[in-house]
Amino acid sequence: MRGFPELVIFDLDGTLVDTRAWWLPVAEEGLRRFSERTGRKVPFPGGEKAWSLVGLPDDEVFRGLLPPERQGEWEVLRDILVPIEGEVLRSQRDFLFPGTRELLGELKAAGVKLGVASNCGPDYLEAVLEGQGIAPWVDASFCRGRPEGMGEKAQMLREAMRVLGAQEAVLVGDRDSDARAAQDAGIPFVLREGSGPEVFAAAYACCAASNQEGVRDCLARGCFQGG
DSSP, X not given: OOOOOSEEEEOSBTTTBOGGGTHHHHHHHHHHHHHHHHTSOOXXXXXHHHHHTTTSOHHHHHHHHSOGGGGGGHHHHXXXXXXXXXXXXXXXXXXXXXXXXXXXXHHHHTTOEEEEEOSSOHHHHHHHHHHTTOGGGOSEEEBTTBSTTOOSHHHHHHHHHHHTTOXXXXXXXXXXXXXXXXXXXXXXXXXXXXXXXXXXXXXXXXXXXXXXXXXXXXXXXXXXXXX
């Protein structure tokens, strides 16, 4: 047992937030309102397709929900769907994975610095941090466009280390894109399983877990330190 790392950076969807519990009906409702506003019906692309978009940058998410001939309207869909997401996440319903609050609380009590890095936009980030009540535990949070000019997740990871003065950091995430960002930033990666067959993430991860207790054990085990 080597103890926790100095800084733990968490992805949001599929890592701290159980996005499967709310995303599909929200996406379907967003497309229904989009169809009404534009006067041209857009069918829901199906659960498998909609779920595969979770965790991608906003433009890819909203383009992906639309048929090819209408992807140029993705910003219209975004402006409809993001407020719906905010309403749901601020609705007093708990969408965090079981054990998330306990995990964050234990890490903070142990003196670990906590960060969040997500490919979402600023409005969604605030809806999760405030609506799900995890803001008090988070020392620094980053997403596309927050702070201004922030882009790729690897950039967020490097900025989190700089802002929080950390020499050692670990990213916890659920997607191949998370693992690639950790690799680009030169930090280890812990895989929060459950989002599907993320092949690169499974190969790159120093440890994998299917629940928050397992994530805690991965972080405490210190595999990222070479042991």
